[in-house]
Amino acid sequence: MTLSTALAQVRHLETEIPGPRSRDLMARKQEAVARGVGTTMPVFAVRAGGGVVEDVDGNVLIDLGSGIAVTTVGASAPRVVDAVREQAEAFTHTCFMVTPYEGYVAVAERLNRLTPGTHTKRSVLFNSGAEAVENAIKIARVATGRQAVVAFDHAYHGRTNLTMALTAKSMPYKQGFGPFAPEVYRAPLSYPYRDGLDGPAAARRAIDVIEKQVGTPAALVIEPIQGEGGFIVPAPGFLPALADWCRANGVVFIADEVQSGFARTGAFFASEHEDLVPDLVVSAKGIAGGLPLSAVTGRAEIMDAVHAGGLGGTYGGNPLACAAALAVIETIESEGLVDRAQKIEMLMKDRLLRLQKDDPRIGDVRGRGAMLAVELVRPGGDEPDPDLARAVSAAAHRQGVIVLTCGTYGNVLRFLPPLSISDELLEDAVEVLTRAFAES
Incomplete structure (x- = not known):
């Protein structure tokens, strides 16, 4: 290496x-x-x-921290350094929504190829994991016409208002910062060390709570392996059972792979360990070797439900970050x-x-x-x-x-x-x- x-x-x-x-x-x-x-x-x-x-x-x-799972390929990986230097010499910003550039499209193409599933996909780029999670929920709400979102015990999804509502732990992430976004509900997670349930039993418990307390939400958002909540790996069968329920009920299954994606878990995405095919996948952290970049990738019919102009942001998919992301993917695959x-x-x-x-x-x-x-x-x-x-x-x-x-x-x-x-x-x-x- x-x-x-x-x-x-x-x-x-x-x-x-x-x-x-x-x-x-x-x-x-x-x-x-x-x-x-x-x-x-x-x-x-x-x-x-x-x-x-x-x-x-x-x-x-x-x-043993990698900047909280960011510098997965190293803090100054040669391909990343070279790619960022070359892009900086060309231009550092134009805003993709004003004058687009190939790097953004190329990153979207790679994500569409690498995320689980062979269905037709689309991607959109943002700056942070929290921003991407929030936009995934925006997309799911438009696609379904519903508002309620289900998150899980021990979840961490970010520090914006909506993602704080999704996050389970109060201190230090939520204490004193409310009120939080409405229509967010919580279901029990599979926690094998503490609940002793197998995956299907834990899924039945969670689905029972969802059906009784929420009904049919717009989306279910879950980390395939918990991050800040304690690196909890759900029991086998838990995630696929939830995904099956989502498919049967027209609920968008969102996999928050912010911390677990980009080769971190011994698969390109942690969802692959159980052959899980989410409707939407959220990426960030390890995606760009330390430069700010995140993404939502998902089924084309869901992603394209949002009207033109409804997604984006001034810095989303910055050309330096896109160049870094392409170099990260090349490094992961070639090494x-x-x-x-x-x-x-x-x-x-x-x-x-x-x-x-x-x-x-x-x-x-x-x-x-x-x-x-x-x-x-x-x-x-x-x-x-x-x-x-x-x-x-x-x-x-x-x-x-x-x-x-x-x-x-x-x-x-x-x-x-x-x-x-x-x-x-x-x-x-x-x-x-x-x-x-x-x-x-």
């Missing part, structure tokens, strides 16, 4: 974490940046590539990164399962591909232990490993390494995590 930078692919601590220059910059941040913008790591980056991030003090950190995600899963899951055998506080090890997590509980049961999650992640941070937490209860450690990371860095990261558990 071609590394994206000359940056040494080894963890190295030049100073304590954070170092003096990062502390100075954090003081400046506190004076200049709104308090509501938090940070996971107390360091400031200057370079990143492969599987590492270098900070302003010369510390080189192992990256076999779908297979690489599967190898990362085998390596990391094996180590995490071994760690679980020796530590009763690791209640569950789950995920697919390079989208993995451990759920932490108090010994002797399944009571969530967010304090342990904070302690372990902080210990890992001090030793130069970027680890993120998530989950409705704040008790999940999630691992999202770039697919360009080496086996040696993964092994080192797990060793650090093992020591972090021992110290916590």
Whole structure:
């Protein structure tokens, strides 16, 4: 695999974490940046590539976060860098709705080919995952003539008003920001570790709630693998049963693949693991190697239900982001990164399962591909232990490993390494995590 930078692919601590220059910059941040913008790591980056991030003090950190699943092909993948440079020299913006350009069309063509299903598709491009989710619902409402939308327990769909309504977790995403958009309802998710139900039984429970409390909604929106909610993988059969119900009732099935798409789970889209063919697929995060881009791709008859001029935005499908997206897709396909995600899963899951055998506080090890997590509980049961999650992640941070937490209860450690990371860095990261558990 071609590394994206000359940056040494080894963890190295030049100073304590954070170092003096990062502390100075954090003081400046506190004076200049709104308090509501938090940070996971107390360091400031200057370079990143492969599987590492270098900070302003010369510390080189192992990256198990990928900028929250964004830099899937690496933070400065060569094809992406070259494509963006070439496009910037040509033009940085014209607005596709004013004078269109080929890059937007080419990205739409690739998405129509790559998303699940052989039906005729259309795509539309936006800037962020939340914006794409919101537009998917707009499309579904026009196509069906109905307004109600069903989301699920533990869901995260974004920070705009409508997507906050869809999101299940209050703090920090919703607290104090209401009132939220109406006609949003919630159904129970399949959560194998906590509910003990098989997929069909969990689907029957969810459908019963929907039919009794909502009736026939415009759309059902769900993450094939939960993201912020805790990397929850529904039990086999849950998602296909919901999709079957949607088809039988004329409900638009929207797969939010913002975090799980673009090779992250060992398939190009996580829906493929159960041969799921959504009506609409939402993409973002890993789509453009770090440039702002998102998309809605779906059945042509649904996508084309919206009147001309009803979809778009000034920056949606920016030419730089489109060039990056085309380079990301080429990188994934030419470098076999779908297979690489599967190898990362085998390596990391094996180590995490071994760690679980020796530590009763690791209640569950789950995920697919390079989208993995451990759920932490108090010994002797399944009571969530967010304090342990904070302690372990902080210990890992001090030793130069970027680890993120998530989950409705704040008790999940999630691992999202770039697919360009080496086996040696993964092994080192797990060793650090093992020591972090021992110290916590």
